Amino acid sequence: MPFIVWLSVTGGIYLFKPQIQALIDRPYNDLALEHHPLPPSALIDAAQRAVPGAVLHRYVLPASENDARQIVVGAGAQQTRVYVHPETGAVLKQVEEQSRFLRLVFHLHGELLAGRWGSMLVELAASWAIVMLLTGLFLWWPRQTSRLAGVLYPRLRRRGRVFWRDMHAVTGVWVSLFAIVLILSGLPWAKNWGSYFNTVRSLTGTASVSQDWSQGSTAEAERRSRLDSGARAALAGNDLRPAGGTVSPAMIDRMIGQAATLGLAPPVELSPPAEGERYWLVKSQAANRPRRSSVEMDPATGRAIGRKDFADGHWIDRTVGYGIALHEGAFLGLANQLFNLLVLVGLVLLSVSSVVLWLRRRPQHRLGAPEPRGDRPRSVLLILAILALVVLVPLFGASLALVVIVERLCLRRWPRARRFLSLRRTAATAR
Known part of the structure; x- marks a missing residue:
């Protein structure tokens, strides 16, 4: 029960990620400018100098010309998001990427801030929650009754045990199936299940080239390290000066300018090639994953050479993408967020009412499992x-x-x- 309440509360907060992030970024948007913004390469240079030893990892295309430029720089797996004034190049704010409020909520929700072991506990809790929901439906399913009271709606005028029983049972009837879908759609983030899923896909030849969802903090750190190594090779130093045919500041400005014309769903990020890769990547990070696309950019010419839309992915990746979008409340906008929140409130109510019923029914000096009352037919x-x-x-x-x-x-x-x-x-x- 504590796990279900914890996942419901943290998940409820993360549901409103777009609104919360907009509030956090509000002081750095819609700035008053007197002149044209500096070129992106100059702003990138300012961000790199703000974090000694760091190089560009991601450049976030602004929603408006008057917004501060958010530039993610890093050294190894450590990343820092720097807010740079577009006109003066002054650093307005810098925050360690994994310490951002919503990233903390994300890892609290998926890993309890305990890495793989936390992910394992969350996966176990989610799996057993499905068992509790299924067996709860089986135990309560009406077999010989024509009354809807206490089945589809609670008897609010009753008091004591009947009231709490109705609150538990009726809530379970309405939210259980939706909660199961919500839980299953969150499994791709689990470290153990994600590894199992990838193994099955490798054996069946259905694995995609790159996975568009996280497999935990360890996998994310490895990906950031690969990006850092590739970025250093591509940028050849911290000042973006060309060396050995690597990309120049002018070419970065050209790629960012072209990225703004590609029509990708915001927010859009430009990142250097990761280790072992050749091309720069322009990628949509839209919360609604079916709207995401990515474009590879040739650093030699600054031109787009290939585009991959959500519809181009394997049907398994598309299915997981739709599930994650529904799970995060991003697929149908505010209606999706509010519906998911209602399911999460129902899970909390199920947990609280079950504890109340347990306290009322538990036998003296026992854990509290009630005595079996005859055998129910097997299902x-x-x-x-x-x-x-x-x-x-x-x-x-x-x-x-x-x-x-x-x-x-x-x-x-x-x-x-x-x-x-x-x-x-x-x-x-x-x-």
Whole structure:
């Protein structure tokens, strides 16, 4: 329950990333200019000098000519976002990229700021949340009733246990399926599941050239290091002077000027080639991923040589892209954000009401699992759904196997543990 509440709260904050980021950037936008802005290469040079030893990693095309230029420079895996005045070249603000508020929320949500181990805990919590939702629907599904009260709407005038039961059950009926979709669409970010997914795609020959979603802080750091190494080779120093045929300041200005005419969905970034690559990349970072496109730029001529739109990707990448856009509330704009927020509020209400019901029903001096009241008919559909989840999320399958083994071989054979957990006896202990 604490994991579900934590993921719901942090996810609810991240849903409104565009609005929050606009508030953060407001003091640096719509600046009063008296003259034409400096060329991009001069602004890049100012950003690099603000962070000694750093080189250009990304240049963010401004939404307006009067906005401060956001230039990401870095050294190794360490990146800093520098806000530069477009007319004077003065540094208005600089912040370590991974310390930005929304990046912290992102890593709190996906990794608990604990790297791979945190990602594993989140993946386990998400998987078991699906089990709780499925089994909750199975237990509550009305079998012999014609009343809608307490099934599709709560009896708000009732008090005590009935009120909390209705709040829990009715909320679960309405939000469970949407919550499952929300949870599944977030799995591509999980380190363990993402590695499993990539392995399956490699074996089936469906892997894409580059993945458009993060696999955790470790993978991101490796990608930033590759970009830094490639950028240093391309820029040949910190002052953008050409050396050995590398790109010149004039060529960078030309590429940025052409990037602004490509019609990519904002925000748009220009970045040097990563290690092992040749061309500069202009890429849309639109929150709604189906709107994203990327264009390769030849540094020798400053011209675009190839474009890849979302529709050009493999159908698996497109499916994941749609899922992530829905997960982040970006696919349908504000309506998507508000609907996701409603589902998250429902998950919090499910968690709170379950704790209240547990406190009211728990037997004295026990963990609180209520005594079984007869055997419910087995559901083939429920069993198949759990087995499908085992195959889809191997980490969950491993944890489920561990739980079954410990319960059957240890807990049910230990009388005190069996009573504390309200477990049934095994055939061996019954004899």
